[in-house]
Each structure stands twice: as structure tokens, then as C-alpha cells.
Amino acid sequence: MLLYLHANKLTRLEKLFSxxxxxxxxxxxxxxxDSSQLGKKIVEHSIYLIDEIGFxxxxxxxxxxRIGSPExxxxxxxxxxxxxxxxxxxxxxxxxxxxxxxxxNNISSPEERLxxxxxxxxxxxxxxxxxxxxxxxxxxxIIISESLKAYFTKEVDExxxxxxxxxxxxxxxxxSEMVLDISPKxxxxxxxxxxxxxxxxxxxxxxxxxxxxxxVGNNDDKIVSFFxxxxxxxxxxx
Amino acid sequence: MLLYLHANKLTRLEKLFSxxxxxxxxxxxxxxxDSSQLGKKIVEHSIYLIDEIGFxxxxxxxxxxRIGSPExxxxxxxxxxxxxxxxxxxxxxxxxxxxxxxxxNNISSPEERLxxxxxxxxxxxxxxxxxxxxxxxxxxxIIISESLKAYFTKEVDExxxxxxxxxxxxxxxxxSEMVLDISPKxxxxxxxxxxxxxxxxxxxxxxxxxxxxxxVGNNDDKIVSFFxxxxxxxxxxx
Amino acid sequence: MLLYLHANKLTRLEKLFSxxxxxxxxxxxxxxxDSSQLGKKIVEHSIYLIDEIGFxxxxxxxxxxRIGSPExxxxxxxxxxxxxxxxxxxxxxxxxxxxxxxxxNNISSPEERLxxxxxxxxxxxxxxxxxxxxxxxxxxxIIISESLKAYFTKEVDExxxxxxxxxxxxxxxxxSEMVLDISPKxxxxxxxxxxxxxxxxxxxxxxxxxxxxxxVGNNDDKIVSFFxxxxxxxxxxx
Amino acid sequence: MLLYLHANKLTRLEKLFSxxxxxxxxxxxxxxxDSSQLGKKIVEHSIYLIDEIGFxxxxxxxxxxRIGSPExxxxxxxxxxxxxxxxxxxxxxxxxxxxxxxxxNNISSPEERLxxxxxxxxxxxxxxxxxxxxxxxxxxxIIISESLKAYFTKEVDExxxxxxxxxxxxxxxxxSEMVLDISPKxxxxxxxxxxxxxxxxxxxxxxxxxxxxxxVGNNDDKIVSFFxxxxxxxxxxx
DNA sequence: CATGAATGAGGCTTCATTCAT
DNA sequence: GATGAATGAAGCCTCATTCAT
Numbered sequence: 001m002l003l004y005l006h007a008n009k010l011t012r013l014e015k016l017f018s019x020x021x022x023x024x025x026x027x028x029x030x031x032x033x034d035s036s037q038l039g040k041k042i043v044e045h046s047i048y049l050i051d052e053i054g055f056x057x058x059x060x061x062x063x064x065x066r067i068g069s070p071e072x073x074x075x076x077x078x079x080x081x082x083x084x085x086x087x088x089x090x091x092x093x094x095x096x097x098x099x100x101x102x103x104x105n106n107i108s109s110p111e112e113r114l115x116x117x118x119x120x121x122x123x124x125x126x127x128x129x130x131x132x133x134x135x136x137x138x139x140x141x142i143i144i145s146e147s148l149k150a151y152f153t154k155e156v157d158e159x160x161x162x163x164x165x166x167x168x169x170x171x172x173x174x175x176s177e178m179v180l181d182i183s184p185k186x187x188x189x190x191x192x193x194x195x196x197x198x199x200x201x202x203x204x205x206x207x208x209x210x211x212x213x214x215x216v217g218n219n220d221d222k223i224v225s226f227f228x229x230x231x232x233x234x235x236x237x238x
Numbered sequence: 239m240l241l242y243l244h245a246n247k248l249t250r251l252e253k254l255f256s257x258x259x260x261x262x263x264x265x266x267x268x269x270x271x272d273s274s275q276l277g278k279k280i281v282e283h284s285i286y287l288i289d290e291i292g293f294x295x296x297x298x299x300x301x302x303x304r305i306g307s308p309e310x311x312x313x314x315x316x317x318x319x320x321x322x323x324x325x326x327x328x329x330x331x332x333x334x335x336x337x338x339x340x341x342x343n344n345i346s347s348p349e350e351r352l353x354x355x356x357x358x359x360x361x362x363x364x365x366x367x368x369x370x371x372x373x374x375x376x377x378x379x380i381i382i383s384e385s386l387k388a389y390f391t392k393e394v395d396e397x398x399x400x401x402x403x404x405x406x407x408x409x410x411x412x413x414s415e416m417v418l419d420i421s422p423k424x425x426x427x428x429x430x431x432x433x434x435x436x437x438x439x440x441x442x443x444x445x446x447x448x449x450x451x452x453x454v455g456n457n458d459d460k461i462v463s464f465f466x467x468x469x470x471x472x473x474x475x476x
Numbered sequence: 477m478l479l480y481l482h483a484n485k486l487t488r489l490e491k492l493f494s495x496x497x498x499x500x501x502x503x504x505x506x507x508x509x510d511s512s513q514l515g516k517k518i519v520e521h522s523i524y525l526i527d528e529i530g531f532x533x534x535x536x537x538x539x540x541x542r543i544g545s546p547e548x549x550x551x552x553x554x555x556x557x558x559x560x561x562x563x564x565x566x567x568x569x570x571x572x573x574x575x576x577x578x579x580x581n582n583i584s585s586p587e588e589r590l591x592x593x594x595x596x597x598x599x600x601x602x603x604x605x606x607x608x609x610x611x612x613x614x615x616x617x618i619i620i621s622e623s624l625k626a627y628f629t630k631e632v633d634e635x636x637x638x639x640x641x642x643x644x645x646x647x648x649x650x651x652s653e654m655v656l657d658i659s660p661k662x663x664x665x666x667x668x669x670x671x672x673x674x675x676x677x678x679x680x681x682x683x684x685x686x687x688x689x690x691x692v693g694n695n696d697d698k699i700v701s702f703f704x705x706x707x708x709x710x711x712x713x714x
Numbered sequence: 715m716l717l718y719l720h721a722n723k724l725t726r727l728e729k730l731f732s733x734x735x736x737x738x739x740x741x742x743x744x745x746x747x748d749s750s751q752l753g754k755k756i757v758e759h760s761i762y763l764i765d766e767i768g769f770x771x772x773x774x775x776x777x778x779x780r781i782g783s784p785e786x787x788x789x790x791x792x793x794x795x796x797x798x799x800x801x802x803x804x805x806x807x808x809x810x811x812x813x814x815x816x817x818x819n820n821i822s823s824p825e826e827r828l829x830x831x832x833x834x835x836x837x838x839x840x841x842x843x844x845x846x847x848x849x850x851x852x853x854x855x856i857i858i859s860e861s862l863k864a865y866f867t868k869e870v871d872e873x874x875x876x877x878x879x880x881x882x883x884x885x886x887x888x889x890s891e892m893v894l895d896i897s898p899k900x901x902x903x904x905x906x907x908x909x910x911x912x913x914x915x916x917x918x919x920x921x922x923x924x925x926x927x928x929x930v931g932n933n934d935d936k937i938v939s940f941f942x943x944x945x946x947x948x949x950x951x952x
Numbered sequence: 953c954a955t956g957a958a959t960g961a962g963g964c965t966t967c968a969t970t971c972a973t
Numbered sequence: 974g975a976t977g978a979a980t981g982a983a984g985c986c987t988c989a990t991t992c993a994t
Contacts, residue, residue, distance in 0.1 A: 036957085056294065059984065070959055075986070169450050188453040188464055191441055195468075198440050199433040206432060212407050215426040226426055230433075233475040234468060269974090276975085297967065308976055313969075512978085532770065535963065546980055551965070645926050664929040664940055670920060671913040671944075678912050679905055688883050691902040702902055706909075706948060713947040745953095752954085773988065784955055789990075 022094050022131065025164065028087045031077050039077055041067050043091075044133040046084055051138040055085060055146045086164045089147060092139050093167040095128070096120065100171060110181040115228055117175045122200035122227045124220040144201045172197065183235045192234055196227045260332050260369065263404070266325045269315050277315055279305050281329075282371040284322055289376040293323060293384045327385065330377050331405040333366070334358065338409060348419040353466055355413045360438035360465045362458040382439045410435065421473045430472055434465045498570050498607065501640070504563045507553050515553055517543050519567075520609040522560055527614040531561060531622045562640050565623060568615050569643040571604070572596065576647060586657040591704055593651045598676035598703045600696040620677045648673065659711045668710055672703045736808050736845065739880070742801045745791050753791055755781050757805075758847040760798055765852040769799060769860045799860065806853050807881040809842070810834065814885060824895040829942060831889045836914035836941045838934040858915045886911065897949045906948055910941045 021034065033039030045066045050058045060071040060081060078084040100120045107113040125140035176189035186192075203223050206213040216222040259272065271277030283304045288296050296319060298309040316322040338358045345351040363378035414427035424430075441461050444451040454460040497510065509515030521542045526534045536547040536557060554560040576596045583589040601616035652665035662668075679699050682689040692698040735748065747753030759780045764772050772795060774785040792798040814834045821827040839854035890903035900906075917937050920927040930936040 031957090038958085060986090061984075070961090071985080072960075072987080073958060076958075080985075165448055169448070172451055188460075190450065191452045191454055191464055194440065194444060194451040195433070195437040199437055202432065202436050203429055210403055210407070212428065213410055213432040214429045216429055222426075226429055229475065230468070230472060233471040236475060237467070237471040274974090298969095299967075308978095309968080310970085310977075311975055314974075318968075507978090514979085536965090537963075546982090547964080548966080548981075549979060552978075552980095556964075641924055645924070648927055664936075666927055666929045667917055667940055670916065670927040671909070674916050675909040675913055678908065682908060686879055686883070689886055689904055689908040691904045698902075702905055705951065706944065709947040709951040710944060713943065713950060750953090774990095775988075784957095785989080786956075786991085787954055790954075794989075 020098065020130070022091055022098070024087060024090045024094060025166070028083055028090060028164065029078055030075075033077050033087070038067075038069065038073065040133040042074055042077055042084075043088060044135070047088060047135055047139050047142065050085070050088075050142050050146070055081075055142075085146065088139060089143060090164050090167060091134065092136075092143050093171060095131070095134075095136070097167055097171050097174075100174060104178070110178065111232075114175070114178045114182060114231070117178055118196065118228050118231055119224055121171070121175070121197050122224045124204070144205050147201070179231070179235065186235060192231060196231060200224075200227055258336065258368070260329055260336070262325060262328045262332060266321055266328060267316055268313075271315050271325070276305075276307065276311065278371040280312055280315055280322075281326065282373070285326060285373055285377050285380065288323070288326075288380050288384070293319075293380075323384065326377060327381060328405055329372065330374075330381050331409060333369070333372075333374070335405055335409050335412075338412065342416070348416065349470075352413070352416045352420060352469070355416055356434065356466050356469055357462055359409070359413070359435050360462045362442070382443050385439070417469070417473065424473060430469060434469060438462075438465055496574065496606070498567055498574070500563060500566045500570060501642070504559055504566060504640070505554055506551075509553050509563070514543075514545065514549065516609040518550055518553055518560075519564065520611070523564060523611055523615050523618065526561070526564075526618050526622070531557075531618070561622065564615060565619060566640050566643060567610065568612075568619050569647060571607070571610075571612070573643055573647050573650075576650060580654070586654065587708075590651070590654045590658060590707070593654055594672065594704050594707055595700055597647070597651070597673050598700045600680070620681050623677070655707070655711065662711060668707060672707060676700075676703055734812065734844075736805055736812070738801055738804045738808060742797055742804060743792055744789075747791050747801070752781075752783065752787065754847040756788055756791055756798075757802065758849070761802060761849055761852050761856065764799070764802075764856050764860070769795075769856075802853060803857060804881055805848065806850075806857050807885060809845070809848075809850070811881055811885050811888075814888060818892070824892065825946075828889070828892045828896060828945070831892055832910065832942050832945055833938055835885070835889070835911050836938045838918070858919050893945070893949065900949060906945060910945060914938075914941055 026032075031039065033043045042063065046058070046063055049063055049066060053062075058081060060074045063074060064071045074084075078087065100117060103116050103120055104113045107116060125136050128134070128136050172190055172193050175193045179186055179189040179192065200223055203214050203216055203226070204220070207216050207218060207223075211217070216226065264270075269277065271281045280301070284296070284301055287301055287304055291300070298312045298319060301312060302309045312322075316325065338355060341358055342351045342354050345354060363374050366372070366374050410428055410431050413431045417424055417427040417430065438461055441452050441454055441464070442458070445454050445456060445461075449455070454464065502508075507515065509519045518539065522534070522539055525539055525542060529538075534557060536550045540547045540550060550560075554563065576593060579592050579596055580589045583592060601612050604610070604612050648666055648669050651669045655662055655665040655668065676699055679690050679692055679702070680696070683692050683694060683699075687693070692702065740746075745753065747757045756777065760772070760777055763777055763780055767776070774788045774795060777788060778785045788798075792801065814831060817830050817834055818827045821830060839850050842848070842850050886904055886907050889907045893900055893903040893906065914937055917928050917930055917940075918934070921930050921932065921937075925931070930940065
């Protein structure tokens, strides 16, 4: 999962990147959905459907109707709907980590590097043409509204939770290290960064559904600048 | 729902407070659960049960078994399990608002006032003996893990969502005004405060379940001081 | 469950008997099927259906279609189909125990008493008009073909197995004591009697389905006399 | 299937016996499981699995997981799980018939011959090293708990039932003839012997699971002597 | 010959709710 | 006002099987 990237490899990396396969923990599926057309279709439409009706209302039966296959087919890929959610969530964070690594790799200025990192995790998500069967925008909306909550269910056992959170932790860890590169004595880098990552999600959600809890309106740039400002203020005073 | 309290009314208020009934939006229930023993029992045990098994697994049937009454009885009080969740959540925020108002009311220093406000929304919740049928500690855990998410479901219609969020918004609004009392030109008080309120919840959750995402360990005081620090850093630099 | 019957009470007992309710262990059902018309209908038709298609093929769905009620209704009475089988089996053995006690109670000759007991457990079952919703003949066929086997399933927990077998054991125990009344030094009364009870069942089954394993043809009297002979031979030589 | 063995052929027979292949009715399988490693593995592990979880819970899917092959592979050998059960049951009885024939063949005393025959069908089963892929002890446990019942299912058609019972009948027939060798006028040799064979099974089962229905404790010898005694008592008095 | 993919049908169960008392 | 009975709909999942490779 960890990527060691070097500046002089950038051009080759760019090519590589466009064809990279997002590798999700094998324990999260029974059969790799990336290994067949049907598998991709399942993932693709699950994102559409969960975005539309919410995870609680989402069932394999309904997804089956969407893709014209029986539920039983979907069970060949995922143990149950919770594991499917864990899968797409993991995919999302893995994809974000790739982008984070790619975006910050060859930046020598620690401040610039941290700014870019914050931008990656707070800016609005855009469709990534490299993964045509994944709608990252909708997926991001799912993460925002269903994310953390989903992992509480007893259906997802401890081991799987660990596996799933690994990527999330890795992102927080990477950015925390960037914070320490700037202020080695800062005491709470993980708390700061996890607050930023989750806070950005929430503000997007509030701006759409509960505007009186925010001041950002529809302007997503404000979210980036607010959280960038927040981090650098803390580093100055923390 | 909004309380306008003035300093010179404090003594009377203290008395009042100890016997105050938390008044929850009437649209959230069919029959006021506070109006009968059975109603209180329903609320009391719903908190225990949701804390134990999670909201998704929670059903009126299971609650009925707990309290020794049939499901149909619970339906006399709440339209469905979502409304019951909205009810207890509203109760929580209303209770928190009372405590917020009470704690900040007679404080003349704007900084001290804001500090107290931040403490109220970030410090660990303790059992409040005035409401013996409500376990505020467990209720707080429910808010943390089920909170926002719960209100998306189609079962809770728009009108009710409004009603429910009113108290939450009121709290954010009050503290935002305290922020503006200190820094009248600060641009994003609502964003800041909602980030703090939600962030504190998350950090508590992370410290319990995903410690590598935080630096606060088991020390809840650190959460209060981190977010206090965060707010004042922003005000200094924002 | 144990009945203490005295000879001089016989006439009264006869009256009582005709109106006696067969009392089955309460743990075997959720709601007493004897307490409602629907409950009786469920039991009545379950016996018909299991006899027709076998227990493995039997489902609450099919039973529901038979009685014109949804499966869910049946679930209000029995936890699952295994418990329903345990219920009707228990009913059968309880009913048989009543008949055993009734038939042997006032018999002073130990030999005659034992003969009557053996007859009760080996002779063909006849419809008992006191329980119009139970077809004892079909029920007996179910006991013969599904009986012991059924209790192995993991669905029926240990406690319930205990409860269920209690009546069966009680019957074997009663007849074993009659054996000891005749031959106090006989070493294996339980083995002998359980072999007789089960053996009689099997011979009936074989005579219907695998005639070359028996010599009794369609003549059920031969079964009674064979096993009576077997018991008394053993007592003479054992 | 019937074996006609004569005393003077014993030595050759002994050699033969050690390398003998238990020949099961060809209609019971699609491809002879004895003809490939995989086939033997299927049989071997089906015995383990049925013993562990019971026949009702047993599926080709679960067996496939055990042996690391897909269900579809197992379908090449057996039409369905019922036929597999019939196969292993037939194997068991065929194997028992070989042992019966072998053990009684050169015994001139009719009483001794019958005693040996009774021992074969009532004594505890021991692992037979000649058939390393068959665990006879577990197989015997399966016969005891699933046996007769299994053949009722509609899946096993009449013809197959005939085929399957042939060996069972042959065993009963052989021992019945030994009974008649001693008491030519005895009326119910088949009933007697089938009662003994099934009764011995049951007593083993009861001693393990329902001890109050037996007097044999853990002592399997008692089962042999009880049934030996039973047979000879009957012959004396019958 | 062995396998992997796919599927339709159905089993078992719970849910959320209504109605009559 | 509280309860008990009843139910239709749906959820979740496994089975047994076929087909193409």
C-alpha cells in the first residue's frame, strides 16, 4: 500500500498512474469485483444506488434489479451489503492516498507540501477518468454521509475493520508527518488532521443540507482555505 | 425553544433549572413520553438498547421485549423508530443547550464565556441526576455514533428534520455569537463552531475505537484544551 | 406430568380423562397452540402435511398455504419447524403416557399389567375422539419415521431436548418398573423396554415399506404378540 | 452382491479379502468415486462432514470448501447429496456383509455361527485399515443417526431404494437363515434379526445421548451380550 | 476431467404495522 | 389507554443446479 516515489521517476509514473489498479484488501470480497465485467457493474451501480436511496434502504435485491442479475450473483462477490460498503469505502481512501502521494511527492517546500495535502483531502472530488466504472463524485457523497457510521455494525468483524481503516490511518499518518516536518514539537498532529479530514466532509454536507451550520455557501474553495488556515494557525500557536 | 436568560435572574433560574422539564418539539411524538411512567420507560430503555445493539439492529419488537410491553404500545408514543431517535437526539441537544445557557449566562468576560461554551460542547458528558430516566452518558454515545446520519432517512420528513435541527442550530448560533463578540470580523464562526462540536465527538469516538487517528489517549481534558486552543488560534489569525 | 391414580377413582377418572388437556412443556412453543382456533389449525394441518411430504420437505410456507395464513402467523406460535416437530412429538408421548397410566392403573396382576403396558406401546394407534384436531394415526406415522432423528438438529438446544425426552423417559421408566415388579433381579429393564418401544415402531414401518425385513405381514397383532413374547422370554431367561 | 463362500476356499479368500474392493451398486453414483483420488477424497470427507454437522446441514458446497473443489466437481460423482448418503450407507452394509460372511463361514456349530453373526452386527465398529479413505467408526455413527430416515426422501427413487436395501436385506436374510438352522420352526426370524440390528444401533446411540433409556453404560460388550441373550431366549421359548 | 461463473427458486425469519378488544 | 392477534411484505441468504470453458 505504501508508495515510494522519486522525483526523477515522475514521467514514467504518470503513465503508470493512468493504468494503475486500485488494490483493495482481499478480505473485503469473496471474488474480486475488478476481475470481471459483472463485478465492475456491481460496484458501479452500487455507488449509484446507495447515493440515491441511502445505505439503509439499499439491498442486494434492488441492486440486482438494477443490473439485471439475481441477488445470488452479487453474493458471489460480496458476503453482504456491509462488506460491499467497506469495499467501496476502502477503494475511495486508497484512491485518495494515491492522489495524495502523487500530488505531494516531488514538492520540496514543507509548507507547500502540506498545503497540497490539505487541498487533496478537503477540495471537492472530481470524476477520475482512469476508473470509468467508479463515479468518484457520488462515491465521495456516500463516504460523507455513510462512512464512519457503517463500520459499527456487528456484521463487519474486527479483523475487517482493521483492514479497512488501514488506508484511512495511512493518510492521516502521512499528513501528520508533514505537519511534524514543519513543527516537530506540535503535540497533536493526528487529532488535527483527522479533524480536518472529517470536518471538510461535514462542511460539504452542511452546505448542502443545513446551511445555517456553515458560512461557506456553495463555495467549496472556502472549505479548502478555511481548513488550510486552521492548520497553519494551529502550527503557529500550538 | 430559544431561551433568553439574563444575569440578574440567575438565582431564580437555578431553582427552576433543577426542576425543569426538557421540552422537546411536539411534532416528534404522538403521545408525550414524559406524560406517563410507560412513556419514560420506553425512552429510558430505548437509550440502553440502542447503545447496546446499534440503531440499525434496534426494533420496537426488541424494545417491547425489554420493557415487557408489546410493540403496539410503543407505537402509541412514537410513529416509528426513526422518530424515537429524533426525539432522544433532540432531548440531548435541548438538555445541552440548557446547560450551555446556564453555564455562560452570568459571565461578563467574552473570552471566559466562550471558553465555558467550548467546554460544555467538548467535555465528557456526566449523568445528570435531574433526569433519572435518562442516562446521559449512554445517550451521548448514541449521539456520537448515530447522530447526523440518522436524519437522512426518508422516514423523517423535511418538516421534522427542520424541527429537530433547530436546537442544534441554536447551539451553534449561540456560540458563534460569542465568537463574534470577541472577533466581530471573523468570517466563519458557524463553520468553526460546527467543526468543533462535531470534531470533539469524533475525537472521543476515535480515542475509543481508532486510537491511531488521535493523540488524546484516554484523556478527555486534552480534547477540551485542543479545541479551545483551536478556536482561539483561529480568532487570533483569522 | 406424573399421574398418581388410584383404583377407586376410576369412574371419576374416566370422566376426567375425556376432557383432559394434554399439557405439553411450555418451552416448546411461543404461544400455546391449544389457546386459539388458529393454533389448533396449525397443529392439525402440520400433522397432515408432515405425514404427506416428510419433515425435510415441510416448511411453514407450505403449511401457511394449507391453512390460508401467512408464514409469519405460524412463527407467533412456534420458533421454527423443529420446535413444532418437538411439540407434536411431545404431545404424542404425553398422550401415550396418559393412556398407559389409565390402562394399567387398576390391574393387580403384575404380569397382566406388563402385558397391557406392552400392548399400549406396540399396538396400532387409533384415532382418539377426545382430541379432534389431532389425527393420532398420522401422528404415529410421523413419530415412526421422523422421531428420534429429529432431535439431533442443532436448532433444538440441549434444554429443549431434555424437556422433550422427559416424557419418553417417563414411559420407559414406568414400564421398566413393571418389569422389575415381576423380576426384581432383571439387569436391563430400560434397554429391554426401549428396544421394544422402538422395535415395534420399526416393524410397523418395515411391514409397510420393506416387508422382507419382517415376518408380520399386515397383521399388527403379530407385532404385539412378538414383543410380548420377547419380553416374557427375556424375563424367564434373563 | 450375494457371496457364496465355502470353507475350503478360506485361505484364498483371506488373501482376496485384504485387497478386496467393496463393490457398491453402480446406480448409486455417476462416476465411481473409487476410480480417482478426487473421488476417494469426496467420500472420505463427506463422512467426516456429515458426522460433524449432520446430514440435513450437509451440502455439496460445504463439502467442496473442505476438499478445495467446487460443487460442480462433486456433481460429476453423485447426482445429489441423498445419493451420496445412499452410497456411503451401502458401502457400510456391504462392508459389514463381507465381515459377516468371513467371520461365520467356516464355523460348523450353528449356535457358534449365530453368536458370531450377532456379534458382528452389534459390537462396536473399529477402523478397518484396508480402506484407508473410509473412517468406519464415523461412518457407523452416521448410519446410527441418519440411517433409515434418509431413504424416505423423494429424491431417492423407488428403484434406488430397492438397490440400496438389497444389502441390508441380504444381511438380515443370512442371519435369519442361521436362526432357522437352529430352530427351523421359529416363526419370526426376520423380525427378530432386524429388531436386533436396529436395536443395537439405538442402544449405542442412547448410551451416548440418553443414558436413562438404557442400562448399558459405556460398556459396549453389554450390548452384544444383551442381544445375544435376547435371540437365544426367543429361540428357546419361541 | 475439472472447474469457475452464473442463476432461479425458495427457505427462514423479522419488520413494521393495523385492527379489534 | 394498553394490549394481543394477525398479517403482508421484504430482507437476507443458501441451495441445487446448469452451462461454458
